[in-house]
Amino acid sequence: MEKDTEVLIRPSRDGDVDAMLAIYRRHIRHGVEFGVDEGDTPEPDDLRDRRKNLKNRRFPHLVATRDGEVVGYAYVVLFRKRPAYRYAVKHSIYVHHEHLGQGIGRLLMRGLIDACAAAGFRQMIGYIDADNTASLGLHESFGFVRVGHLPAVAFRHGRWSDSVMVQRSLGPGATTPPPPPPLSTR
Numbered sequence: 001m002e003k004d005t006e007v008l009i010r011p012s013r014d015g016d017v018d019a020m021l022a023i024y025r026r027h028i029r030h031g032v033e034f035g036v037d038e039g040d041t042p043e044p045d046d047l048r049d050r051r052k053n054l055k056n057r058r059f060p061h062l063v064a065t066r067d068g069e070v071v072g073y074a075y076v077v078l079f080r081k082r083p084a085y086r087y088a089v090k091h092s093i094y095v096h097h098e099h100l101g102q103g104i105g106r107l108l109m110r111g112l113i114d115a116c117a118a119a120g121f122r123q124m125i126g127y128i129d130a131d132n133t134a135s136l137g138l139h140e141s142f143g144f145v146r147v148g149h150l151p152a153v154a155f156r157h158g159r160w161s162d163s164v165m166v167q168r169s170l171g172p173g174a175t176t177p178p179p180p181p182p183l184s185t186r
């Protein structure tokens with residue numbers, strides 16, 4: 001695999017959905033993080049709708065491309081739906097299995113953090129399988145702190161697995177209140 005070609009980060013498009021789905025499916029079948037049934041995999045239309053919804057609500061949804069091919073993606077959703085939680089997001093990040101360990105996860109994470117901070121979000125939260133050393137390492141290197149350990153919350157590959165909850169503040173974090181809402185919504 002060509003490692004010297006430049007990797008670009010940009011917002012995802014409808015045309016990226018099939019490539020994102022292929023990356024996701026491969027991790028489902030082989031990844032430490034997943035181990036779910038094929039039936040739980042979203043279909044292309046689901047992913048397309050989901051992506052459009054996220055985009056409409058201005059939640060960052062990014063892809064990494066190399067030579068025009070999608071080699072990874074990352075996005076956020078609201079941490080919780082209730083209005084009080086509107087400044088906190090929960091993220092996901094996936095890199096194509098043939099492009100792991102080449103700095104793409106790092107580029108996506110940098111892009112996602114910057115885009116979320118620019119969008120006004122204040123906290124970013126992730127759940128990581130306790131055995132997922134790559135993801136734990138990536139998050140640690142971006143200043144995510146382990147804020148929780150959830151024992152035995154997943155059952156996969158014939159055994160119970162723990163999850164680690166990580167969190168990082170964005171922009172001014174909790175040092176200032178959020179800006180007042182626009183006049184039209186007051």
Ligand SMILES: CC(C)(COP(=O)(O)OP(=O)(O)OC[C@H]1O[C@@H](n2cnc3c(N)ncnc32)[C@H](O)[C@@H]1OP(=O)(O)O)[C@@H](O)C(=O)NCCC(=O)NCCS
Pocket residue numbers: 027031033092093094095096099100101102103104105106107126127128129132133134135137138139141
């Ligand atoms: C986690 C994941 C996104 C990392 O992407 P990546 O492109 O391989 O990572 P990078 O090459 O950018 O590495 C960034 C950092 O992650 C950590 N890391 C990456 N691979 C690692 C590994 N195999 N072991 C330990 N740490 C690792 C390191 O801290 C690394 O920094 P360094 O190179 O300075 O040591 C990727 O492994 C992946 O897609 N995994 C499957 C899906 C998944 O688990 N997503 C996360 C769900 S929470």
